[in-house]
Amino acid sequence: MFAAYAARIDRDQPLNGLELGERPAPVARPGWTTVNVRAASLNHHDLWSLRGVGLSQDRLPMILGCDAAGTDEDGNEVVLHSVIGQSGHGVGPREPRSILTERYQGTFAEQVSVPTWNVLPKPRELSFEEAACLPTAWLTAYRMLFTNAGVRPGDSVLVQGAGGGVATAAIVLGKAAGLRVFATSRDEAKRERAVELGAADAFEPGARLPQRVDAVIETVGAATWSHSVKSLRPGGTLVISGATSGDRPSHAELTRIFFLELKVVGSTMGTKDELEDLLSFCAATGVRPVVDEVLPLDRAREGFERMESGGQFGKIVLTAS
Secondary structure: OOEEEOOOOOOOOOOHHHEEEEOOOOOOOOEEEEEEEEEEOOOHHHHHOOOOOOOHHOOOEEEEOOOOEEEEOOOOOOEEEEOOOOOOOOOOOOOOOOOOOOOOOOOOEEEEEHHHEEEEOOOOOOOOOHOOOOHHHHHHHHHHHHHHHOOOOEEEEEEEOOEEEEHHHHHHHHOOOOOOOEOOOHHHHHHHHHHHOOOEEEOOOOOOOOOOEEEEOOEEEEEEOOHHHHHHHEEEEEEEOOOOOOOOHHHHHHHHHOOOOEEEEEEEOOOOHHHHHHHHHHHHHOOOOOEEEEEEEHHHHHHHHHHHHHHOOOEEEEEOO
């Protein structure tokens, strides 16, 4: 079957390790389901995999991709939950949690096999392309907002780095949930787009906000960390799920954190139950993932290049024939 896969690890030039070509189809095994992939979306996790983060040399070649929607062996339309092992279902009960492609072949292929427990029904209201955007970036944003930040309608939130998958999801979900959302981006066009999607206002990174916020959604890391901390009200919560600009900020703002009793919460992906809730939320409210571009699988390199350059706003989706 045709697939996009990591053939080599290159920490400095990750796309040097990306190959497109034939790979073995999944082999049936008890407790697992093979899904015919209709659509799969890119995540920064895929670039990090090509750099060797979470993916060791001895597991190569590895088909990339952790998000997908498609059909199961019975023709049912399904969405995949890409966290393997956290519940013990489908794998050994002592197997540590991992994201698809860290241990098991991924979704940038015509077929993918996952534990049957990880297969959820796709709401008929969502297209395959829309549903494929939800299991990583949108699920991460959902958990950051509603589980870890604990925000409620009427609260205020700052979303750093508008344009990225998680940040875009947080803006759309926050607006739909009745939050007052502020966003930042270095790019003027992305700031304008954030407002179109529901942000009350958008600013350049580091700008003073109209008010201190209840929570900050942080995925950028070092470049925005100080601004994130300074933007919180006393007792507010900073939720971080990524550090695309680096994980060592020059100003950790420790004094401000303890003096104002701020909370810093790490967040990774989400649970199967939260994905079910997110799917229902989108189906019921009309909220839809923001799709930047849809490409056929054989043009996957173009999608990787666009994501690496940071030129996208929303999700890049690959479709299998």
